Amino acid sequence: MRNRIMRAARLVLCAAAAHAPVSASAAGLDISKASSNFELVTLGDAELSERSIGVIHMGNVELTSGRIVAADPLAQPDRPALARRVAPGDYPVTLYQAFGRIAAAGMRFAEGKPDHWELAVLPGQDVATLKDGEIFGYPVDAGLGCYMDADTLALIEEREAQVQAQKPDADINYYDDVLASDLDANKGHYALHRPMAGKKGNVAVFWSGWGDGFYPVFWGLDKDGRPLALLTDFGLIENADGRREPKVQ
Secondary structure: OOOOEOOOOOOOOOOOOOOOOOOOOOOOOOHHHOOOOHHHHHOOHHHHHHOOOEEEEEEEEEEOOOOEEEEOOOOOOOOOOOOOOOOOEEEEEEEEEEOOEEEEEEEEOOOOOOOEEEEOOOOOOOHHHOOOOOOOOEEEOOOEEEEEEOOHHHHHHHHHHHHHHHOOOOOOOHHHHHHHHHHHOOOOOEEEEOOOOOOOOOEEEEEOOOEOEEEOEEEEEOOOOOEEEEEEEOOOOEOOEOOOOOOOO
């Protein structure tokens, strides 16, 4: 199986970059302490390279309903979609690489620099209930993260059933029997996976930083609150800079 480093779930709290606008409107959460890497989505490839950050333009994720699932696709594929929706469409996913691993994953919905950032939540989650040092995010137990539309889960289940029908006496593992070949084409780091050929709906799958853990997702919004970007921070870098690896807390 893929090479990954196992770590206990942890929350990395970073000092905010002075030029990164943040939202402090939610009581109980200082989002500037949750990530200092919001600038990643505003820098060009050349600027990121100067900071020792590699950029991987994966291609577009097809959001057929606009309900985005950010999760470990193997450990929790049926995780609920984020509470905020976007218009259905095809949106580009960019991976930010440092120290040979994926430091963050972004999705773009419109051009422009976000005016402020908010923590992405699931329906029923309320940031006002968070205590100091707490944050919402998703758990990783298979060393992977993803972006996909909530409707794509049905295609994953359809593919799994198809493989099972071809191997009726075998125990089917979606990674080994389906996903591994896509990931292997990119050294196991990422894949734009289409569960069912000919059907709209795919999954952007990528390494999750150092591996297993607990990772927050953030919305980059314009001044009117419209989503411009989504960012998953894997706690690998600080201040959008890959020249020095942060110390593990």
